[in-house]
Amino acid sequence: MKHIKIDATDRKILELLQANSNITNAHLAKEIGLSPAPTLERVNKLETSGVIKSYHAVLDPSSVGIGVSTFVMVTLKGHNKENIDKFNAAINGIDEVIECHHITGAGDFILKVVSADISAYQQLMLEKVSNIEVVDSLQSMVILSTFKDSKSIPLPNV
Secondary structure, eight states, X not given: OOXXXXXXXXXXXXXXXXXXXXXXXXXXXXXXXXXXXXHHHHHHHXXXXXXXXXXXXXXXXXXXXXXXXXXXXXXESSOSHHHHHHHHXXXXXXXXXXXXXXXXXXXXXXXXXXXXXXXXXXXXXXXXITTSTTEEEEEEEEOOOOSOOOOOOOOOOO
């Protein structure tokens, strides 16, 4: 993706939308000091250019029955395009894997996995993740507590 040039007004829009994506266009316009029409035009430009990818509700995991979150380091049997493609296809079919990152270092991928409890997590790992044919090894790290979980990307000064 190409780097998009943003000005101070775009930056403020992005900061406000990251803090509250439900903000009305009228309130957003008031906060940035423009009228609603040019504000909406700027937001639409940020969306169509791909700077704003989507809008989401952030849920409290425990309130929806998620009791265990883990990071799992995955090492593949061979680090080639075919194995990477097979792994990605399989992982994309597992809803409990909420993040998958291709990494450098000791492993090939790091996953963030959520489940109801340790028993459900164990079943998921045994029946789904470890059964992916190109997986060589897994190393699980259970998240005991979270001190920072920001969904906002810090924006460089313009």
